[in-house]
Amino acid sequence: MKENVGKQDQLIRSIAGPALMGVGYFTLGGNKGKLVGIASIVVGTLIAESAITRVCPVNEFFGVDTRKKKKSPIKKIKEALV
Numbered sequence: 001m002k003e004n005v006g007k008q009d010q011l012i013r014s015i016a017g018p019a020l021m022g023v024g025y026f027t028l029g030g031n032k033g034k035l036v037g038i039a040s041i042v043v044g045t046l047i048a049e050s051a052i053t054r055v056c057p058v059n060e061f062f063g064v065d066t067r068k069k070k071k072s073p074i075k076k077i078k079e080a081l082v
Contacts, residue, residue, distance in 0.1 A: 003054040006066035010051050017048030 005013065024040030050056040059065065 001055045001057070001060060003067065004059045004065045005050060005054040005056050006068060009066040010054060013047050013051035017044045017046075017051055020044030020047065 020040050021044035024037045024042075024044060027037030027040060028034055
């Protein structure tokens with residue numbers, strides 16, 4: 001799979017993933033919410049993994065690419081002349 005996660009998206013995922021894992025860990029402490037805690041840890045781990053590898057299968061499925069597209073030199077010249 002090719003990379004489809006941009007820098008800003010990667011930063012958000014690198015914060016949200018561990019945060020969800022932490023919430024899941026603390027949710028597992030009591031008898032209530034064990035399933036919610038496990039689900040939170042799993043989702044947080046997947047989000048953190050996509051931040052590290054910069055590949056997101058969900059983005060791939062929907063055709064989303066958050067990386068910045070480089071402009072071709074011809075487009076840069078045309079914009080400079082206008």
